[in-house]
Amino acid sequence: MSTDFIKVRQDFPVLSRVINGKTLVYLDSANTSQKPRVVIDAMTAFLQHDYAPINRSGYQMASEATDLYEGARIAVAKFINAPNANEVIFTKNATEALNLIVRTWGLANLKRGDIVVLTHMEHHANMVPWHMLVAEIGIELRFIPITPDGQLDLSTLDELLIDAKVLSFTSMSNVLGTITPAKLLCDAAHRAGAIAIVDGCQSVPHMVTDIQDMGADFLAFSSHKMCGPSGLGVLWGRQQLLESMPPYMGGGNMIADVRLDGFTCAELPAKYEAGTPPITEAIGLGAAVAYLNDVGMVNVQNHETEMASYAIDQLTKRLGDDIVIHGPTNPELRGATLSFALKNIHPHDVSQILDQSNVCVRAGHHCAKPLMRLLGVNATVRASFYLYNNHQDADSLCDALEQAREFFSV
Amino acid sequence: MPGLEDLYREIILDHYRSPRNRGELPPPAVRTEGHNPLCGDEIQVYLAVQNGFVSDVKISGQGCSISQSSASMMSAAVKGKPIAEVRSIVRCFKSMMTIEEDSETEAQDEKVKLGDLEALQGVVKFPVRIKCATLAWNTLLQGLDEATA
Structure with missing residues (x-):
């Protein structure tokens, strides 16, 4: 049975919050998720x-x-x-x-x-x-x-x-x-x-x-x-x-x-x-x-596989060689948690620019320092999607990343 | 919300793009290391002290634009200065980076010119980034304590 994910999004009151004229783009659910009204x-x-x-x-x-x-x-x-x-x-x-x-x-x-x-x-x-x-x-x-x-x-x-x-x-x-x-x-x-x-x-x-x-x-x-x-x-x-x-x-x-x-x-x-x-x-x-x-956990997983697929596709299309996404590129092998590097811009600086657009991501080592050493970085930017995210969130992420790239261009 | 221009002043970006005093110093220079557990940044400060002066200072490690530019500006500000003056620069900088009133009034008596470093004042409007700006300074303080112990 298919689920109406437009309605799902409306179940989360915080997602209608507006800061400085911009609605919340919450992409930090691997960190902690937002709460539906029923909870x-x-x-x-x-x-x-x-x-x-x-x-x-x-x-x-x-x-x-x-x-x-x-x-x-x-x-x-x-x-x-x-x-x-x-x-x-x-x-x-x-x-x-x-x-x-x-x-x-x-x-x-x-x-x-x-x-x-x-x-x-x-x-x-x-x-x-x-x-x-x-x-x-x-x-x-x-x-x-x-x-x-x-x-x-x-x-x-x-x-x-x-x-x-x-x-x-x-x-x-x-x-x-x-x-x-x-x-x-x-x-x-x-x-x-x-x-x-x-x-x-x-x-x-x-x-x-x-x-x-x-x-x-x-x-x-x-x-x-x-x-x-x-x-x-x-x-x-x-x-x-x-x-x-x-x-x-x-x-x-x-x-x-x-x-x-x-x-x-x-x-x-x-x-x-x-x-x-x-x-x-x-x-x-x-x-x-x-x-x-x-909502149905099968529907949740399908939604997120599709989100990962769309986000990877858009990030790659719009940022090209300037973005390196860590982890499997096949959406079937992964959840919708995307860690990446944007050029040589430090993740903390990337997340700062994203914050101006109210795009919430995590920058840091994600409590996995041995993995960071293996990747050869000391931090990544991580955008993580959940059942309440949609294509527009992925688009806003890409918009903000383009701004970050421009801001730090030498 | 404070604007990005408060945080990323041109001089900060300049020091980020062309950091001063990058590198290492051999012993007997003191080497101290600082970590920012929030973002995984690491910094090493090499400090050579001679006749009561900071004769040389070098910075290595990785970090965001704020931590790296702060370290770079710090190195330029303390190199060649007497230790007592370096300590008062550190105090003044750290008080500029605090939100509490008490420590500010205490350090105001010192009348140290922070110069370019004042560009980092905007960081206080972004409390999450204060740790980035002070990382090198806390690491330098450790080095000073070791070098003068």
Whole structure:
């Protein structure tokens, strides 16, 4: 069923904002997405009419709040086709979700000399926590290299996975937009006897996620990149793994019993949700998931493939040799996140000129400094599209880039 | 919204296109490195000190037009100056780059002529870029501390 993406755009109130006579051209959704009215309304309604603690008090309001919070968990579980809603853990953000895996499963199961395989295109959040284990217990890291067109080079995958305990990888690069073959990688990890951890921050908001088909053991993603509020991340893990791991943070809600000589953990998911969670935010994410389901994730992905195709086409046509787009040029192999260089103009200067036209992009290293070094740059300009962007946004980007090129022409 | 001409003054673009004092100095010159975590810019400042004077200074690294031109102007402003004067130029420049009132009044007594550097004043209207403009200066300060320790 086709979706009316003109109507989709109208669902996002902020996109009608005008600054200095120019409407907002928001191309920074890989960073954080804008919110549809239904999400804003759901959170406002909860705060105005229903706000109460969860899992604690016995009065009607508290019981209703608990049902709303747990309803959001069920919605998120269905969204990724998780077998069991208790496998969905709400965290502070995706970074905390990844750290949770490293600090619990990692510390309990890894020892000196054990091998963890990552890729050269990981976000710092899926690299630094492992570096910390290198420093603390002496694990060893290996990295899947990248081909010149920005895809994972899988020619040595089986060798890299020999004796590996973990393969942890992104399902879509936040810099290059590359969609990685997640199912193939999970299968390869399992054949080698390793667990598979997927950083889904960039893929979950933009395409259908079927965790059972993918075969991952853990999946981390963030609410704020998929039309939900910030302050909330999601960790999904296989029930048997989550049950076997030690707890992460200690405190209220995560215990079944506390005595002077110790404690007993609560069942999942409470075991990993110490303290009062972001209740309002979880309800916001529940609304975001319902919204994305209404639009249809297949439609979202098709829209973005078409956006990437149009944007790459226009950028190349209008800026020619002055623009170098990193990552795959085939729109089928990538999401609509485009990193590029404009002549030798520094990305920070490019984004400054774009800001004059109210075109919002990110300039910088995108929390992927090892990848930046590989590309031979210290920063890129990144324009990232989402379901609410249209051709006009891509045209405005090209207009503003032409102005930047002119401004800095020697 | 302040206009681009406030930020990208002609003299800034000139220093960006033809940076002064680019290069490196061998030891015993002090080498310090600065990073701007926001945009990934890196800068190295090489500082040679003799008889209480900054006898030579060189800049290397990569960065945006603001960070590079600021570094270039800085090198021109401090080269050959006594260390005490260099420190007061740094103080005055950094106070020009702050939005808070307190530090400004403190440094105003110093009466240092910033000259070309005043072209960078417009950066204050673009708070995100202040870190770009001060990167080289903070790195120079580290170098001064090391050279005079």
